[in-house]
Amino acid sequence: MSLSTLLFCLLVAAVVAFFIGFWRAKRLSPDNPRALHSRPGYHGGYLALATALPAILVLMIWSAVEPRFIQAEVESNLPAQVLEGSQGQIGLAMGVVRSVATGLERLSPAEVAAAKANPREAQRLFGSKGVVIASPPDAAIIASAEELNSIKSLSEIAKTAVAAFLAIFGFIFAFRKLSPNLRARNRVEQVIIAGLMAASSVAILTTAGIVLSVLFESVEFFSHVSIIDFLTGTVWDPRFAGAGDTSGDGQFGLVPLLWGTLYISFVALLVAVPIGLLAAIYMAEYAHPNVRSAVKPALEMLAGIPTIVYGFFAVVTVGPFINFVGSEAGLAIQPTSVLTAGIVMGIMIIPFVSSLSDDIITAIPRALREGSYGLGATQSETIKRVVLPAALPGIVGAILLAASRAIGETMIVVLAAGIAANLTLNPAESVTTITVKIVSQLTGDLEFNSPQTLVAFALGFTLFILTLGLNVYALYIVRKYREQYE
Structure with missing residues (x-):
């Protein structure tokens, strides 16, 4: 199940949990609503947050880590001659693997078998499905592409299972906590305040990220060129170098x-x-x-x-x-x-x-x-x-x-x-x-x-x-x- 579908399902579950919590709060004290510490809407919000929020946070972290993990796993199984090359060559090979993996997802089982048997036939089949690759893929590339699709499939299954478990567990845990004395309003407002603090810190974190990313590369530049020459120099002549030329001329x-x-x-x-x-x-x-x-x-x-x-x-x-x-x-x-x-x-x-x-x-x-x-x-x-x-x-x-x-x-x-x-x-x-x-x-x-x-x-x-x-x-x-x- 894709990330967008999972998020949509969690939002639907949160809405359902809200109405269940609202109804449950009404049933807790039908004769004297004032006996509730918090209004029924806060009980519904508490149940909705417990159902959806932990799963959403885990999905966000998972989605941020997943691409790097999958890339590292697939790269480790690339042919030795590719791994011995430069980072640019490895990146080019991974780009081809991703393209082939996309093509394999669009082929039928019979077409996949034909593509694995004949690289030129694979190139033709991929082109018919809207996936263009520069040259016929060899067996190692196709095997890496199959591994990539397999890891992605397992990751989606695990992601769905973890999200469903957290949503169900959060709902049951919060539902059992519902009572007239539950300080639902306090807990809901604490979550809202945390969300507002996170939103207000985005600008600060973004600025810090920009500064650090530019600063580290600037330090690397000043390891090649004197900072005094850079700040006081009156001639701009960088003399562009070709790929692989790391000379400091200019x-x-x-x-x-x-x-x-x-x-x-x-x-x-x-x-x-x-x-x-x-x-x-x-x-x-x-x-x-x-x-x-x-x-x-x-x-x-x-x-x-x-x-x-x-x-x-x-x-x-x-x-x-x-x-x-x-x-x-x-x-x-x-x-x-x-x-x-x-x-x-x-x-x-x-x-x-x-x-x-x-x-x-x-x-x-x-x-x-x-x-x-x-x-x-x-x-x-x-x-x-x-x-x-x-x-x-x-x-x-x-x-x-x-x-x-x-x-x-x-x-x-x-x-x-x-x-x-x-x-x-x-x-x-x-x-x-x-x-x-x-x-x-x-x-x-x-x-x-x-x-x-x-x-x-x-x-x-x-x-x-x-x-x-x-x-x-x-x-x-x-x-x-x-x-x-x-």
Whole structure:
């Protein structure tokens, strides 16, 4: 029985157990419902959780461990010449075994016998069932595929039996515990609290997993390349190596990539901050409610446009337009340049500045404005002298959050700024960013033990530290300088 079918059966059993527990609680004290410690619904919930929760937890753990166990068991029985090869060759062989196993599952017993007798006939039969393999499978591959299917079948049977046993045992155990004095509400709420704690820890565990996975690969990279050379180098020339070449030849200077990232983000902020802040002031202080209800969603729609579309817009419209304007003014501006990428990226992050700043300005108490008007200040003076100073910490936080979004952008830079790692002050020339090089270093059929590939993890870790620092600093500013208005 498949995992989805088992989960569905357990959910159905939990629903049935809930109604049985509810009915049993009603029967425990039919004349005086107040004699029950917990309401009947909690008794039903207690019985449902006892029936389904242990089995579901075991199934989740089983499903996480099962693939690795099965792969290890099948790999151990592969032919010796395959096991003596590299990890890539073993992985390729296991891929063929899985494909053959899928084909065998779709064949009839007679077709299976024919496939085992004739490898070419096996290839033809697999193709007729929608399973394509590059070459006729030999007897060892077919035997491994049969072993794989056999282990999977036994695992499903055992999984079903264990889930059924736990569900039945949990139901009987909990049903015998039902009594007027059972603290069902306490136990159900403890399970709910544990579930909420597990959900709240997902973000922390995910962040920790990302950091550790990137950190370990970065440490491996720095075992090949000096961290000082990486952080201070001004030349980016990784010199891609072929598969199996683990030489450290190449120059992995971070400075031009970091400069391109910060330069494009700075231009984007020059575009987004004035437009976004002025739009926020207009929507919060001047616009009619009907106008605000139309303008604010329209601005926020910019954040929902895919970044690849912004890249197309930069290549097709903004880049040629800037090149034309520059040529008319006697300036040589490349279509793919810092200006092109910065302007389009600035348009993309306008909603981050405008929407957050608008919410912050709107949250300023009305009493402050009325007090300023009472002292004779005009509306513009009130905005400049009262509203903006009060909202400044939140606005600065919004700007820093927009900056972190700009630093992590990839597609716009790929299409609008190019891939050349240049260290230049001229905004009319092409540069590239850290994110672009991460993509380029991980593109292609490369082994993950060469510096040319491992450098992507070092770049990712650098980018993570940079964006994390900006976000932490933004939160620090908001919390430190935020004033509380009664």
